[in-house]
Amino acid sequence: MSQLQRLTIAPAQISGSNIRLTPEQQHYLWRVLRLRAGDRLLAMDGLGHCWLVAVEPPDQMQILEEQIPIAPTELPCSVALLIAMPKGQGLDDIVRQATELGASQIVPILSDRTLLNPSPQKLDRWRRIAQEAAEQSERQFVPTVFDPQPWGKALNDWNAGTCDAYLCEARGDRPHLLSILLSARRASPSTKPIAIAIGPEGGWTDAEIDGAIAVGYRVVSLGRRVLRATTAPAAALSILAAALEQDTSSIG
Amino acid sequence: MSQLQRLTIAPAQISGSNIRLTPEQQHYLWRVLRLRAGDRLLAMDGLGHCWLVAVEPPDQMQILEEQIPIAPTELPCSVALLIAMPKGQGLDDIVRQATELGASQIVPILSDRTLLNPSPQKLDRWRRIAQEAAEQSERQFVPTVFDPQPWGKALNDWNAGTCDAYLCEARGDRPHLLSILLSARRASPSTKPIAIAIGPEGGWTDAEIDGAIAVGYRVVSLGRRVLRATTAPAAALSILAAALEQDTSSIG
Numbered sequence: 001m002s003q004l005q006r007l008t009i010a011p012a013q014i015s016g017s018n019i020r021l022t023p024e025q026q027h028y029l030w031r032v033l034r035l036r037a038g039d040r041l042l043a044m045d046g047l048g049h050c051w052l053v054a055v056e057p058p059d060q061m062q063i064l065e066e067q068i069p070i071a072p073t074e075l076p077c078s079v080a081l082l083i084a085m086p087k088g089q090g091l092d093d094i095v096r097q098a099t100e101l102g103a104s105q106i107v108p109i110l111s112d113r114t115l116l117n118p119s120p121q122k123l124d125r126w127r128r129i130a131q132e133a134a135e136q137s138e139r140q141f142v143p144t145v146f147d148p149q150p151w152g153k154a155l156n157d158w159n160a161g162t163c164d165a166y167l168c169e170a171r172g173d174r175p176h177l178l179s180i181l182l183s184a185r186r187a188s189p190s191t192k193p194i195a196i197a198i199g200p201e202g203g204w205t206d207a208e209i210d211g212a213i214a215v216g217y218r219v220v221s222l223g224r225r226v227l228r229a230t231t232a233p234a235a236a237l238s239i240l241a242a243a244l245e246q247d248t249s250s251i252g
Numbered sequence: 253m254s255q256l257q258r259l260t261i262a263p264a265q266i267s268g269s270n271i272r273l274t275p276e277q278q279h280y281l282w283r284v285l286r287l288r289a290g291d292r293l294l295a296m297d298g299l300g301h302c303w304l305v306a307v308e309p310p311d312q313m314q315i316l317e318e319q320i321p322i323a324p325t326e327l328p329c330s331v332a333l334l335i336a337m338p339k340g341q342g343l344d345d346i347v348r349q350a351t352e353l354g355a356s357q358i359v360p361i362l363s364d365r366t367l368l369n370p371s372p373q374k375l376d377r378w379r380r381i382a383q384e385a386a387e388q389s390e391r392q393f394v395p396t397v398f399d400p401q402p403w404g405k406a407l408n409d410w411n412a413g414t415c416d417a418y419l420c421e422a423r424g425d426r427p428h429l430l431s432i433l434l435s436a437r438r439a440s441p442s443t444k445p446i447a448i449a450i451g452p453e454g455g456w457t458d459a460e461i462d463g464a465i466a467v468g469y470r471v472v473s474l475g476r477r478v479l480r481a482t483t484a485p486a487a488a489l490s491i492l493a494a495a496l497e498q499d500t501s502s503i504g
Contacts, residue, residue, distance in 0.1 A: 224497060225390065
């Protein structure tokens with residue numbers, strides 16, 4: 001099972017064995033994924049082609065070989081789950097369900113209301129759970145579980161410059177995640193990575209929400225009921241995966 | 253917190269203090285919910301009105317009093333989760349998440365591949381979990397947890413005569429639940445109850461699927477990945493609730 005990161009590109013970016021990166025992709029590869037010259041990843045054109053490439057900062061990737069197309073159990077674009085650290089054992093279940101539901105990256109967030117820094121053992125445990133869950137759900141990729149990080153730092157990396165970014169707020173007078181996704185896709189089908197942020201038990205603080213809005217997050221609702229911190233990410237990813245896959249489910 | 257069942261009616265069914273039941277509603281009240289003359293329930297017109305009524309077989313309900321409108325944490329129609337009994341403790345988590353996600357009825361199914369009859373203590377436990385989860389998620393209603401029943405019996409009660417009925421099959425070449433829900437709602441917004449059936453770890457048998465199709469179930473997919481028996485109901489209910497609430501989330 002490969003642990004390579006994936007990047008969706010437009011066919012027009014390819015010339016010969018060279019792929020030219022957009023400014024957003026450059027930010028994503030160097031700043032978010034922190035790749036270095038020569039690192040490998042999988043580039044996909046969303047049309048069933050897939051290449052193993054080596055990255056060449058600042059703005060290119062070199063095609064090494066064409067691969068068997070990305071298998072149909074993966075979502076059509078990369079989805080990062082930014083999840084405020086819940087109390088107790090909660091992240092075990094979250095990592096397991098998020099992996100089953102197709103997340104590519106899981107980023108534990110040290111938010112204002114749940115500032116507990118987990119032990120390195122915990123981190124190893126979550127990575128093992130992601131590996132097992134990826135195998136059980138027959139995925140081709142194991143999601144990357146990042147080191148826990150403060151919200152401010154995460155917003156530097158996952159924001160409207162690099163992704164379509166959504167922040168879920170418990171109820172409140174916000175448009176529903178599904179409405180936003182469906183109308184965004186009608187307006188312009190995008191292969192941009194997606195980031196979705198889920199708050200802690202007590203919700204995000206106003207300052208945290210303002211910080212996210214300032215870097216281009218859309219604040220959305222997951223519906224009218226109060227969801228526990230372990231159920232909210234499953235709900236958000238179920239809705240996200242359904243919106244991304246609904247048109248194509250009968251192809252697989 | 254009320255444990256009354258709810259029924260959505262059309263305004264045209266009301267004359268004076270009397271509500272005339274459609275044949276589908278009669279089947280639902282007498283055969284599925286097994287109500288008797290004089291039993292009470294809440295009738296809603298989907299426009300913000302809500303009445304406490306007493307049922308009068310065979311085809312009427314009597315309005316007793318108008319109630320404070322149904323609170324905005326409830327789904328706009330009744331949703332029954334028919335869930336094949338998983339192994340081990342799995343149903344605890346399923347009952348908890350299904351309650352948070354808005355299910356009105358939870359029906360454990362003794363399917364061909366998971367024929368284990370739970371003890372009465374288990375049933376009490378699930379009902380307690382539903383009660384607690386309804387309180388935590390600030391719902392107005394506690395879902396009814398039914399006695400476990402064979403699939404054939406469940407199909408007598410939950411079928412196209414009484415509900416919009418969906419059966420989820422692991423992957424396979426089926427249309428996505430979300431596509432079906434969105435196109436059904438575009439065609440004719442319905443206040444009919446919904447039933448959604450989720451199979452056991454090994455999936456439904458062919459005979460079980462054929463039995464469901466014969467009574468009007470639509471067979472649908474939840475996406476391309478293999479979901480565990482505890483994740484599949486959360487995914488199905490998240491998608492269902494989102495499809496039902498997406499247009500109205502900013503009203504609450």
